Amino acid sequence: MASFEELSQAVFEGDEAQVVELTKSLLSGGADPLEVINRGLIAGMERVGVLFKNNEMFVPEVLMSARAMNAGVEVIKQSQRAFDMPSIGKIVLGTVKGDLHDIGKNLVGMMLESAGFTVYNLGVDIDPDKFVEAVKKYQPDIVAMSALLTTTMMNMKSTIDALVAAGLRERVKVIVGGAPISQDFANEIGADGYAPDAASATELCRRLLE
C-alpha cells in the first residue's frame, strides 16, 4: 500500500496523476478517508504553503499542487457515499465596492482553500450590502476584503459599518489586505486582522479561528 508520505509528496510536486493513483491505492488498502485527506493531501499542501510563504515556490506551482490535491479529494468523494469534506472554517471573500482588482484576492482564495478552508469568493466590486447578504447566507467565520485603490479602501470601513448595522459584526472576524492597506489602517477601521500577502492570509485565518 502507498504511504501518506508518498501522497503528500505527490501533492507537493503537483503530480496530479500520481495523486489520483496513490489516493485510490490508500483507500482500497482500507485507509480512513479523513486520514488520507489530512495526513496525505492537506499535509502536502501545508509544505507548499510554507515554501510559498518563504518565496520558494511560484503561484503556478502552488496551483498545480492545489489541482493535484483537488483531484485526490474528488477520488475520495466518488469512493464514499455521503462524504462530507472537512472544513477548518468558512470564509467570505471579495474585493470591495468600486475596486476591480482580482488577482490578489483570488490568490488568497486559492491558498485558503488549499489549507482546508471553505471559501465563498464573491468576486470584485462588492457592495457592503452584498457582503452582509453573504454573511447571512453562508454564516462564515471570517469576512476577508481586498482593495487596491486608495479611493476604495474606505469601503472596507463602510462594509464593517454595514455588518455592525446588520447586527452581524460580533459573529464574524473581519480581515483586510491589498497594496495600500496597512496594520495601522486595519486597526483604524476596526478590522480583526491584516495580512500583507496571500501566504500570510492563511496563517492569519488559522490564528483567528484558534
Add this chain to the structure above:
Amino acid sequence: MASFEELSQAVFEGDEAQVVELTKSLLSGGADPLEVINRGLIAGMERVGVLFKNNEMFVPEVLMSARAMNAGVEVIKQSQRAFDMPSIGKIVLGTVKGDLHDIGKNLVGMMLESAGFTVYNLGVDIDPDKFVEAVKKYQPDIVAMSALLTTTMMNMKSTIDALVAAGLRERVKVIVGGAPISQDFANEIGADGYAPDAASATELCRRLLE
C-alpha cells in the same frame, strides 16, 4: 505734518529712527493715536505681511519692520496717559509637550504681534495642562500649537482633549502647524484650522475671528 503714508513706508522699510520721528510729528500735529497706529504703523506691517507671504521679504527684514513699528508704538504709549494698545485678538502660543522646536513658533508669534494680535508665547515643551492654565489665565480667542516631530504631534490631540475636559474647548479656536502637520491631521484631531507657514497663520487667525 508727516502723512500716514510716509509712516507706513518707514515701517515697511524697517527704518526705526524714521518711524520714531514721523510718529512724533503726527502726534504733535494732532493726529488721533489710534489712527497713527492703524493707518500708519499697522498699515506698514500689513504690506510687509503680504510680501512675506509671497516670499518677497526675508524674516530679518520683517523683524526690522516689526522693531520699527514697536518703536512707533512706544512713542505713542509714552505720549498718552493710560493708553491701551488696541488688540484684534488674543492668542496663546506654544510648542507641544516633548517638542523643543522654537524657530517656527516664534516666527508665528512675531507675525501675529505685528498684525495687531496680543500673543502669549508659552515657549516649548508645553504640557496640555499648561495650555489649559494659560487659557484660564489669559482668556485668549485662539490657542496656537506647533509640533515638528511625528512623535509629538499627537500631543496636539492631548491638548485639545485637555481643553475639552476643562470645559474650555468651546471658548477658544484651536489652530495647529509644523512640518509634519497637514489639513487632514488638523481635521482628524478636531482643530479649527491649520496653517502651512508663519505668513498664513496670521491670515488664518484673522479669518477665524471674523
Add this chain to the structure above:
Amino acid sequence: MDYKPVKTFSELAVKSLDDFVYGIAPHPVKAKNGMVIGAGTVYPEINMTLPPMNIEESTMPEVRRQYAEMIEGILKRAKDLYAPGLIVELELLPETTMKPEWGIEINKILRDKMHEYEDKYGLKSLLRCTPNDTREILRPPLMKRGELLENMLITFEKCAEEGADILSIESTGGKEVHDEALVTCNIRKAIFALGVLGVRDMRFLWSNIVRIAERTGAIAGGDTACGFANTALALAEQGMIPRVFAAVDRVATIPRSLVAFEMGAIGPDKDCGYEGPYMKAIAGIPISMEGKTAACAHLSAIGNIAACVCDMWSNESVQNVKLLSAPAPVVSTEQLIYDCRLMNEAAADGRSFALKMRDWLAASDSRLDPQAYVLRPDIVLEISQELVKEKDAFVATKKAAALAVEVIKRGLARGEVQVSPREKKWLDIISTQIDTIPDDGEKFWYEIQKELDLKKWRPEEYDLEVTHA
C-alpha cells in the same frame, strides 16, 4: 468605422545604437506652448493621486481641495528648482471618468494653475490626461459600446477641449484572459490576450482617441501594457511568478502597445509602459519612463535601466500624504527634477557622454534581472529589428515571446544576466508552450477558445466568433 492602421513600421526609426539615447527621439513632439519632447531635454513627468478617501458628491469639495493643493505644491517646487519644463499627468479614477463632469473639473483645476505658473513665472508645463479604462467595470465587459465607453470618450473629448495637452490611456482589452495567464504562467493565453485581444481592442480604441485628438488639437500620446506586463512585474517582485515569465511577457506586449502609433498616436508614450524603449526604437516617438523614482508606486528590478532612452522621467503615481518634509507629490517632483538634471548635464557634455550615462544606467541593472536585461538598449534594437519584419501583430507577439526566451538564454550562457536556479526551468517551460502556438491566428483562436473561460469576456466585442459547440 474602420480600424485599419494608418501607419505601419517595417523598419526601425532608430538607426543605430549610438542614436538610441535619452532625451532624443527620431520624431520629437511639439506642444502648443512651444515645449518639444524628444529634442534634447529630458523632462520630469509628475503624477499624483488622492489619499485614502471616497469619491462621491459629498466629498467632491475635498477632492477639489486635494488636487488644488497638490498642483500648487508641485508647480511651486518645480519653479523653485528652475525646472526647464514639466509634464503633469492626471490619471483619472473610475469615478472621475464615469462621471465626466468631475474629471473635467479636476482637469481644469490643474490646467488653470499650470497656465498661471507659465504666465507668472515662465514655468512651461503640459497636462497629460489619462481617463480610466472604465469599460472593465461591467463584467464581462462591453468593449465597443455602452454607457461606460461613451462617458470615457466624453471625458477624453472634454478634457482635451479644456486644455489637456496629451491624451493617454491604460487600455484593458484582453485583461481578463491575461490575468488568468499570469497566475498560471501560461504564455499561450498571454500571447492570445496581448496579440489578438489587446491588438484588436487597441485598434478600435485608438482610432477613437486619435480622432478626438485631431478634433481638439490635443496630442494623442500612447498606451501602456500596465494592466498586463506591470501586473507581471509586480507579481514577480513579490516572488509570485518567475521573473523570466515577466520578462517574456513584457517583450510580448510590444506589438500590442505599438498599435497606438499604428493608429496615429505620436507620443510621448505613457510612463508606466516599460515596453517604451521598443516603441521608441520602432516608431521613433518620444517616451516617458519610470524607474527608481516611481518606487513610491511600485518596486521594481529596473530602477535605473528604465531611464536609458527616456524623454520624460516619471514617478508613476504618489498619494497626497504628508512626509516629514512636504506632501509626497512635492517630494516626487523634487526627486524627478534632480534625476533629469543629472541626465541633461551629462548630455550637455556631448553625445558620447550621454551614451556613457545610458550604458551605466543599463549595466547597473541588466546583469541582475532578466526583466532589466530585455530593456538593455542593444537588446531592444536587436529584438525590434526582428519584429518589424512581421506584418501580422499576432505572429509578431508570438515571435516577440520566443525572441525574449532566446535572448535571455543566450545572455545567461554569456554570463550577461543572472537567473536563479529555480527560474531556469521556466525558460524551457515557456519555450515549450510557445512552440505549441500555430502561426495562424484563426487556427489559434479555434484551438484556444476551449481553454478559456468565456464567461469572463465577450469574444464578439473583439470580432471573434465562437466556433466550438
Add this chain to the structure above:
Amino acid sequence: MDYKPVKTFSELAVKSLDDFVYGIAPHPVKAKNGMVIGAGTVYPEINMTLPPMNIEESTMPEVRRQYAEMIEGILKRAKDLYAPGLIVELELLPETTMKPEWGIEINKILRDKMHEYEDKYGLKSLLRCTPNDTREILRPPLMKRGELLENMLITFEKCAEEGADILSIESTGGKEVHDEALVTCNIRKAIFALGVLGVRDMRFLWSNIVRIAERTGAIAGGDTACGFANTALALAEQGMIPRVFAAVDRVATIPRSLVAFEMGAIGPDKDCGYEGPYMKAIAGIPISMEGKTAACAHLSAIGNIAACVCDMWSNESVQNVKLLSAPAPVVSTEQLIYDCRLMNEAAADGRSFALKMRDWLAASDSRLDPQAYVLRPDIVLEISQELVKEKDAFVATKKAAALAVEVIKRGLARGEVQVSPREKKWLDIISTQIDTIPDDGEKFWYEIQKELDLKKWRPEEYDLEVTHA
C-alpha cells in the same frame, strides 16, 4: 577631564581634485564584519522613524512592532536588490534616549535582524546608532552634567555594547544662540555660536564618545551641523532667510564639525552634515551624504551635488507610512540602492568616469544656488586649503565665513552661480558684519555677551565667564 584635541589637521588629506571623488576616502574605515567604507564602493545608508504616535510605556509594544516591521522590510528589499552592503541608522528620539532601556531595546531589534540577514543571505550591514542630544530639553541646558547627559551617555555605551557599529550624534552646543542668529541673519552671533560654543561643547562631548567607542569596540563616526546649517537650509528653502546666508553659515560650520575628528572620531561622518565634503577633504575620513533621495525629509537646492564625494548615500529619515507600493522606508531603500548602483557603475569604468559623474552631479546644481556652489569639489578644496592654515577654531570659523562670501561674490562675477537680486545686498551685509568681529576670541566674547540673551543658555557650561556687569 581634558578636552584637548588628539589630532590636528594642518594640511589636506585629499591631495588633489582628481583624488576627491565618491566612494574613496584617504582613510577608509573597516568594520568588524569586514565592510570597508571609503574603499571604492558607495553604500546606501537608510534611516527610518515612527509614524505619528506617542512614545510611552503603553505604546512601547507598538513602537517595537514598528521598528521590527521597518527593519524587516528594509533588509528584505536590500537583499532582493542585491545591495553590496547597507548601513542602517537608528536616530533615537528624545524619549528613547532619556530612557536608555528603550533605546537599547530598539537598537537590539534592529541589530538582531541585521545579523540574521547577514547569516542567512550574506547581506552585510552596519548599524549606526545616533542618540538624541537630549541636553537641550532642560532650558537653559546643562551641557556637561546632569541626568540628561548621563542617560545619553549610557545610551551610547549600552547600544555600542549591544552591537551598534557606528556612534554619531547631532550635537546642539550653541544652538540657542545660533537659532537667534538665524532669524535675524546675524553672522556675528552665528560665528560665536559655531566657532566658540559649538567647538567647546563638541570637544567635551566627543572626548566622551570616543572613549566609549574605544571601550566597546564601536566606531566613533562623526557629528553634523544639522541643528545649525540645516535649519538655515530649511529656512532658506522656505524663503525665510537669504540663500547666501545659509551658504555662508554652512561654510562657517566646518571648524565646529571638524572637532569630532580632532577628538579622535574616524568617520563615516553623519549623513545630514552637508559640510561633510570639507571633513573628507581636511580629515580624510569617509562621509555619508544625503540629497535628492532625502527629499522625503527635507527639500533642498543641493540634491545632486551632495553626492559628489560621498562614501555612503542616505535618505536622512522617513516615517513608516504606507505608500502605494510599500512602506516608505522600503521605498527609500530601493531608491538609495539604485542611486548607489549608478555611481558605482560609473566608477567601475575607471577613475576618470567617476570624476565625470562627480562633475555632472556638481554642475547640475552648482550654478543655481550659492548653497550648492560652496559644495563644488574644487571650491571645497580651495576653502579647506585656507582653513587648515588656522590653528584657532574660532578664527577659522570667522575666516570660513569670510571666504564663503568672497567665493560666492567671485562666482557671481564669473557667472558660475546665480544669486537673486534681492539676495545680493545680503552678501555685503554679511561681509560688513564679519568685519566687525575681532580676531581675538576673548575679546569677541567680551564684546558679544551684551548682545546675547543669557537667560537662554549658560556660559559656564562652555567654560565662559560673564565679565559684564
